[in-house]
Amino acid sequence: MSASGKSVFLIGPGFIGRNVVDLLLAEGYNVTTLVRRESQAAELQKDGVSTVFGTLSDSETITKQTIASDIVFHIATADDLPSVQAVIEGVKSRAQAGKPTIYIHTSGTSLIGDKSAGQYKADKIFSDNHPQDIDALPDTAPHRQIDLAIVRARKELGTGAKLAIMIPPLIYGINQKYKRLSIQLPTLTRFALKHGYAGQVGKGASVWSTVHVLDLARAYITLLHWLEQTPAEKVLENPYFFCESGHEFAWTEGSATLGQALHAAGRIKDPEPRTIPEEDYKDIFGGFTAEVAGSNSRSRANRLRQLGWEPREKGVLESFKDDEIPLLLQETGEFNGYGGAVAS
Known part of the structure; x- marks a missing residue:
């Protein structure tokens, strides 16, 4: 058929x-x-x-x-x-x-x-x-x-x-036709705009795969x-x-990227990432914050690659800086943490 x-x-x-x-x-x-x-x-x-x-x-x-x-x-x-x-x-x-x-x-x-x-990179x-x-x-x-x-x-x-x-x-990036945004890095950006600094969980040392x-x-x-x-x-x-692109990033790299971009836009005073106090996790992912924006999660998409799939788009930090942060800077309205389900 x-x-x-x-x-x-x-x-x-x-x-x-x-x-x-x-x-x-x-x-x-x-x-x-x-x-x-x-x-x-x-x-x-x-x-x-x-x-x-x-x-x-x-x-x-x-x-x-x-x-x-x-x-x-x-x-x-x-x-x-x-x-x-x-x-x-x-x-x-x-x-x-x-x-x-x-x-x-x-x-x-x-x-x-x-x-x-956020304390270490896992093997x-x-x-x-x-x-x-x-x-x-x-x-x-x-x-x-x-x-x-x-x-x-x-x-x-x-x-x-x-x-x-x-x-x-x-998951990162946008389709220019729809301009919808992903979850993790945009949520950290909205937090930074609200609190006036680029935040990270712990040292931001933990690493995730990306696509x-x-x-x-x-x-x-x-x-x-x-x-x-x-x-x-x-x-x-x-x-x-x-399904991953072959590029991993440490959370502190994401925080540094958004810190530099928001500082350059005049939206925060200091571009340097800082540790987020746990009492402010309610403004990110609540009780799941350490897992969703501070854990290690390293994976390899061997099976899809064996089927001929390969990533073609720009990397996570380039996409974040070029495509997502400009949209986030246009947002208005109050932000009180991510509202959807992030874990079961």
Whole structure:
């Protein structure tokens, strides 16, 4: 079956997902997305996307649309178990009717984060060629409860469906067409604008792998094509796909970059990074701040590279300085910390 005959249900046409939608449309897939707002629906429909209204808590809608779709992407959040369970219910219904489904879920490398709180660079690097290292993570690790629902469903479904988990690291960059921003570095920038200094967790010494949002969007398509072409028995061997650009950065480098940019713009007095006191974590990621903006999370996307994917966009600090900070400097309104879910 060519792409033009295949129906895709994409949950989360936002910062990452909107770029994936464009790539799917360009290849002739029939795309339906879950949307919350009329304005979002109108923008998507203009580009030829079908829309269904609902939120992640509308399990019945999600299951029904999954049953009607050959391929499902969940790119809304790594931390919503009910919506994932609703997709799995739909996949199981299709399997019982003899219809195979491809389901790509989005997790994140907070999963492999440590408790370093900015104090040191860790030696441990996770590779998706070694799924046993990921399976050995505690069930209490961020995102793991949701990932485990998919791991269990894979076992139950066997060759009746193809399920995979994309695990991106720190995502950065923008699509100039949409100008949506990522989470971690923009949140630290908004904190700096509010508090008057470039903050970091601890010494900022911990290190994360990174990926540009447009490289990540292409990776979803690479993974989709592999799932389409690969026997279900082979897919069952390993559910995990990391996606990183080959560039790592220490948190203090991000803080230094935003410090210099905000200082040059006359928005803060001193460009030098400073340690954020814990009582101010409420203005970043609350109780998850040390993990989300101060841990080590080092991963290697060996599997995607073996499939021919390669990163093409500019590096994290260049993109942050050139593309994201200028948008952040235009923002108005009060900032009181990141409001979304960052870990489960």
